[in-house]
Amino acid sequence: MSNDVLTNNGKLPAEKAVGKSAAMTEKLYQLGVLLSLLLLCAVMTALSPRFLTMDNLMNVASQAAVSAIVSIGMFLAILTAGIDLSVGSVLALSAMMMGIASDRWGLGPYASILVCLGSGALLGLVNGLLLTKLRLPHPFISTLGMQKMARGIALFVTAAAPISMFPDEIQYLGNNSIGQVPVSFILVAILYVGMYFFLTRTSTGRYIYAVGGNKEAARLSGIKVNSILNLVYTISGLTAALAGLVLAGRVNAVYPLAGLDYETDAIAAVIIGGASFFGGVGSIANTIIGVLLIAVLRNGLNLLNVDSAFQTFAIGAVIVVAVAVDVLRQNVMKSGR
Amino acid sequence: MVADGILLKVKGLTKKFPGVVALDGVDIEARAGEIHGICGENGAGKSTLIKMLTGAHTPDSGTIEFDGVTYTSLDPRRAMGVGIGCIYQELNLIPHLTVAENIFLGREMYLAESLNILDRGQMNAKAAELLADLGLAVSPTARLGTLGVGHQQMIEICRAVWSNAKLIIMDEPTSSLSEKEAHDLFRVMAQMKARGVAILFISHRLDEVRDNCDTVTVMRDGRSIESFAMKERSVADIIQLMVGRSIQNKYPKEPAPQGDVILSVRNLNRKGVLRDISFDLRAGEVLGFAGLVGAGRTETARAITGADPYDSGSIEVSGKPVKIRQPLDSINAGIAFLTENRKEQGLILIQSVAFNATIVKMHKYGKAGWLSLGRIKETARKVCAEMRLKTSGMDMLVGKLSGGNQQKVVIAKWLLSNAKIFIFDEPTRGIDVGAKVEVYKLINQLVANGAGVIIICSEMEEVMGMADRILVMHEGEITGEMTQQDATQEKIMYAASGFKQAS
Numbered sequence: 135m136s137n138d139v140l141t142n143n144g145k146l147p148a149e150k151a152v153g154k155s156a157a158m159t160e161k162l163y164q165l166g167v168l169l170s171l172l173l174l175c176a177v178m179t180a181l182s183p184r185f186l187t188m189d190n191l192m193n194v195a196s197q198a199a200v201s202a203i204v205s206i207g208m209f210l211a212i213l214t215a216g217i218d219l220s221v222g223s224v225l226a227l228s229a230m231m232m233g234i235a236s237d238r239w240g241l242g243p244y245a246s247i248l249v250c251l252g253s254g255a256l257l258g259l260v261n262g263l264l265l266t267k268l269r270l271p272h273p274f275i276s277t278l279g280m281q282k283m284a285r286g287i288a289l290f291v292t293a294a295a296p297i298s299m300f301p302d303e304i305q306y307l308g309n310n311s312i313g314q315v316p317v318s319f320i321l322v323a324i325l326y327v328g329m330y331f332f333l334t335r336t337s338t339g340r341y342i343y344a345v346g347g348n349k350e351a352a353r354l355s356g357i358k359v360n361s362i363l364n365l366v367y368t369i370s371g372l373t374a375a376l377a378g379l380v381l382a383g384r385v386n387a388v389y390p391l392a393g394l395d396y397e398t399d400a401i402a403a404v405i406i407g408g409a410s411f412f413g414g415v416g417s418i419a420n421t422i423i424g425v426l427l428i429a430v431l432r433n434g435l436n437l438l439n440v441d442s443a444f445q446t447f448a449i450g451a452v453i454v455v456a457v458a459v460d461v462l463r464q465n466v467m468k469s470g471r
Numbered sequence: 472m473v474a475d476g477i478l479l480k481v482k483g484l485t486k487k488f489p490g491v492v493a494l495d496g497v498d499i500e501a502r503a504g505e506i507h508g509i510c511g512e513n514g515a516g517k518s519t520l521i522k523m524l525t526g527a528h529t530p531d532s533g534t535i536e537f538d539g540v541t542y543t544s545l546d547p548r549r550a551m552g553v554g555i556g557c558i559y560q561e562l563n564l565i566p567h568l569t570v571a572e573n574i575f576l577g578r579e580m581y582l583a584e585s586l587n588i589l590d591r592g593q594m595n596a597k598a599a600e601l602l603a604d605l606g607l608a609v610s611p612t613a614r615l616g617t618l619g620v621g622h623q624q625m626i627e628i629c630r631a632v633w634s635n636a637k638l639i640i641m642d643e644p645t646s647s648l649s650e651k652e653a654h655d656l657f658r659v660m661a662q663m664k665a666r667g668v669a670i671l672f673i674s675h676r677l678d679e680v681r682d683n684c685d686t687v688t689v690m691r692d693g694r695s696i697e698s699f700a701m702k703e704r705s706v707a708d709i710i711q712l713m714v715g716r717s718i719q720n721k722y723p724k725e726p727a728p729q730g731d732v733i734l735s736v737r738n739l740n741r742k743g744v745l746r747d748i749s750f751d752l753r754a755g756e757v758l759g760f761a762g763l764v765g766a767g768r769t770e771t772a773r774a775i776t777g778a779d780p781y782d783s784g785s786i787e788v789s790g791k792p793v794k795i796r797q798p799l800d801s802i803n804a805g806i807a808f809l810t811e812n813r814k815e816q817g818l819i820l821i822q823s824v825a826f827n828a829t830i831v832k833m834h835k836y837g838k839a840g841w842l843s844l845g846r847i848k849e850t851a852r853k854v855c856a857e858m859r860l861k862t863s864g865m866d867m868l869v870g871k872l873s874g875g876n877q878q879k880v881v882i883a884k885w886l887l888s889n890a891k892i893f894i895f896d897e898p899t900r901g902i903d904v905g906a907k908v909e910v911y912k913l914i915n916q917l918v919a920n921g922a923g924v925i926i927i928c929s930e931m932e933e934v935m936g937m938a939d940r941i942l943v944m945h946e947g948e949i950t951g952e953m954t955q956q957d958a959t960q961e962k963i964m965y966a967a968s969g970f971k972q973a974s
């Protein structure tokens with residue numbers, strides 16, 4: 135009885151274009167971020183002759199890969215108005231579990247990889263359950279706790295010792311190239327394209343936006359909000375573990391302090407990419423631009439031999455500016471109403 | 472002071488909010504030394520007018536002439552400075568401070584101002600003087616929180632007096648007062664009047680207006696309809712002007728043929744909230760829930776729709792028992808819940824019209840897990856066109872729409888969910904008059920097509936105008952049931968106050 139209830143064949147009358155301003159603001163912002171990236175590249179090219187070389191660009195790509203994969207989970211968490219502060223520690227613990235599986239338990243490479251990904255997913259699910267079942271007030275708390283717990287376990291399991299020398303299969307994603315293109319870069323491309331379609335073209339993906347936009351409205355619309363949140367944090371744990379696998383391959387070792395502070399870069403990338411801390415707004419396509427912006431910034435500062443202390447400062451400043459811009463955009467959207 | 476004693480002269484005051492004209496050329500004149508009543512229904516524009524006078528909002532056009540000076544807008548500081556005081560429904564006092572401290576809050580007296588040393592002695596003495604002037608037996612050093620609400624309100628008046636207010640606006644001042652406290656208030660108001668203060672008195676209690684006001688202005692739909700001396704008119708005249716038109720036009724009810732029972736609720740209980748709620752709803756019927764705020768009407772709807780849990784009871788939809796544990800269960804049973812707070816619970820404001828319209832069971836707009844964005848947009852476009860939704864397109868953010876159009880998106884969403892039972896909680900709250908009629912017409916169309924509709928309304932007129940049958944609730948229980956023909960405001964009020972129907 136849905137559509138025939140009402141009778142009218144009129145066209146939609148346009149109510150003033152008040153909606154335009156907000157959409158324009160979004161578009162302008164996205165364009166601005168992309169332009170910033172290009173501008174940054176141009177500046178780096180001018181300042182360092184080494185920047186625009188194939189070697190260096192591929193280096194940036196493979197360095198960005200780990201951060202890019204971590205940022206997928208972070209993006210989803212932030213999209214639901216949450217956050218996942220545990221990604222760096224989950225990365226380390228999952229990779230350590232893989233090292234132990236391969237080195238101590240004598241499991242084959244594929245089984246070890248499964249241990250890695252399974253550990254990450256499990257830790258992520260625990261994050262989700264802390265939020266949905268234990269009803270901790272905000273994922274900031276639960277994932278902060280997980281950050282410390284996972285790091286503690288990672289240090290404990292091998293008494294803080296690293297594990298190295300992995301079979302080729304485990305190193306493949308992090309260490310190999312197809313032609314000049316790193317496999318990790320191709321993996322990132324596949325993950326982002328897949329995630330883009332998941333978020334825009336499946337009902338589960340759309341429901342993630344709905345939960346982030348208005349939890350209560352989503353619940354009353356029949357969306358299983360808790361399942362969505364559990365899924366989001368599980369994916370975040372899984373992507374952190376996958377990033378751990380890539381990192382382990384790249385350095386051919388796992389170590390308990392791997393991934394330290396990775397959550398910071400991921401948060402910065404996601405926020406620069408235009409996702410809102412208030413939830414419900416953002417695009418995975420822009421997240422990769424945020425990741426690249428930070429990777430280029432770090433790479434450029436390295437090429438120019440800038441003190442790493444300043445790099446740390448610069449990333450912090452970038453986060454503050456990005457969040458300030460976010461608040462500004464939210465105000466613009468509200469005032470247009 | 473102006474020669475003819477006119478202290479306040481509001482001329483052509485207009486204020487538009489997106490989609491709603493809140494004030495439309497309001498004219499009001501108030502003289503020094505008079506109590507001027509302002510009457511009007513909810514949404515007539517009274518509170519918007521107050522907000523202009525106290526500087527909380529800026530008018531779009533029109534002028535406010537006060538004490539011989541003409542302003543196009545006021546800000547709170549200036550309004551207070553020129554002598555406009557306002558006593559709000561909710562008191563703006565601090566319970567932990569003393570009476571005197573509250574009276575002088577923000578305008579303290581100092582022994583040495585540069586050193587920030589207060590002169591407590593002088594403040595207490597002055598406060599005692601003010602209190603005595605108003606005939607209040609209250610100690611200036613008593614903690615405010617220990618006083619009754621009525622006395623606390625008097626302290627607000629003392630504040631206004633101390634700030635030399637020439638005009639005091641009182642917004643529903645007696646709503647939370649006992650009869651005796653109200654009596655005291657009127658005595659103080661008379662004293663203020665004798666001193667030449669003008670009082671704007673806003674009240675729903677027309678007997679109070681009749682007994683205490685010198686002049687009355689009636690507002691309706693954002694306009695000032697008429698001003699007159701109270702002694703020349705009756706309460707019946709005020710009501711006539713307030714309502715303005717007959718209820719029949721305001722509520723375009725079209726009865727639909729009634730079919731079988733489609734929703735049957737038996738002995739629904741929730742500890743401390745709902746007690747033995749039982750009722751039936753038929754296809755083609757509009758069932759109204761009346762009662763005071765907090766009577767358990769929204770809670771009943773939330774229990775039936777899985778928004779809140781219930782302890783015991785049974786729910787049958789079209790004769791089949793359904794177990795409802797979460798919203799999805801009730802949606803699958805064909806029940807739609809259109810919540811009272813569209814913005815908080817009904818819509819995702821930062822998402823598009825298409826997204827919001829198709830959010831319920833979105834997976835059905837796709838194949839093998841992949842959504843068809845084209846189909847989503849087309850479906851939304853069609854249903855929105857049928858409802859004459861005013862929007863620049865399906866991508867428009869819902870947060871940018873007016874209240875009436877937002878409500879249409881909510882209705883569109885539930886139409887697309889294939890619901891047979893529609894529960895509207897305050898269907899027209901925050902919607903302007905024209906859009907209200909459109910919502911009523913949509914309700915007519917729903918029942919004409921065999922749906923069952925429940926409306927929860929706090930406006931008695933609305934429930935009497937639109938419902939075929941009315942259930943009245945009081946403190947979690949159903950205390951009355953009547954048909955549209957039998958219903959009177961008195962009967963509803965009687966049941967809403969907890970007196971069970973004799974029959």
